[in-house]
Amino acid sequence: MCNPATGRWVDLPPHPEVPPGGRIFARLAFDPAVSSHFHVLQFKDSQQKEYVTGVNIYSSQTGAWICRESRLAEKISLFTGLASVFFHGMLHLHGLLYPMNMEDDVVLVAVDMDGQVWNTIRVPSGGLSFGRIRLSQGCLHYATTPLATDDKKKKKRKKKKKQKKKENTSTVWCMKDYDSKEWVLKHSVSNDELRSITGVDYKVAAFHPDRDTIFLDSYDVDTLVSYDMQHRKFHRIHSLRGNRATLFVPYVPLFSDSFAGADGQ
Incomplete structure (x- = not known):
């Protein structure tokens, strides 16, 4: 992880293995107004199941990954190319109900930092x-x-x-x-x-x-x-x-020296 204000990087430990033939993509959950600690969420699915099956979550506070299975009541395929938002302690990102209807099945998927609470929000x-x-x-x-x-x-x-x-x-x-x-x-x-x-x-x-x-x-x-x-x-x-660019993100200065590591520094 990199703090763009300082150019300093923090190395993450190796993440859990990706299922054979599957895909995985990461999102950052971070609110500097609340804490200098951050989470990285790596959502996963498989070629056989084109919807999200679980998530690996890294915490800078513990310095470790946890693995959680999806608790969504519906089958949802996540959009990998769109931005996400961390708000109210949950990460929000675009999803599409599976199988695709292509008319009114776009939703927001929200998951908490323990991987225990999963919600869907209609857009x-x-x-x-x-x-x-x-x-x-x-x-x-x-x-x-x-x-x-x-x-x-x-x-x-x-x-x-x-x-x-x-x-x-x-x-x-x-x-x-x-x-x-x-x-x-x-x-x-x-x-x-x-x-x-x-x-x-x-x-x-x-x-x-x-x-x-x-x-x-x-x-x-x-x-x-x-x-x-x-x-x-x-x-x-x-x-x-x-x-x-595909994504545009407004620059908001982060005045702390760097993202917090496992030792809180």
Whole structure:
């Protein structure tokens, strides 16, 4: 693990073996406002079972791994290419109910740091529109973005008029009460409005941690912009060119010297 503010690395001990033919991917669970300790979660499945079967969890406090089997009531395949969020002591990441329906089966999977509590949270978008989860202003946020123009044309032939209207709108939702798991619509903007201002299609890339601002990544011109949801204003930040990324994460300084190791240092 690396502290990007200092460039210092912490070595982790070898993790448990991966099942033959299986895959495994890791996520970091870390909140510097609560503790300098962190967890690494390595979710696993197998070729025979295309849904999550368990997780290996490393704790910087104990310096050891624990293995836990999945306690999800449903079979869920996890998205390996999307960001995760550590909130309320649980790691949240995108999943898809298995077998795939491709319409309204996108969920958030939440697991605690002991691997004992597993929950699923329905996302407000329902289907496979481009979704992002992040923390902003102390609440869990979820944003949906219409698919790129070419993909939309194909889908329009198969969807009803009501569905087409929904697909052409980007939305931002907030979970103000985490215990209720209820999403509240915070902002929406039509694709036509976005295109009339910018001339191109954009997708939500990230959230500002303290403001009603989202960051947008263009599909075509490789430009990163900010969008002030309250005042509906755009600001061009940077031309990405060859530095285009799949995931964008806002930089938040960590003022401690490094991630805490097993000895607490």
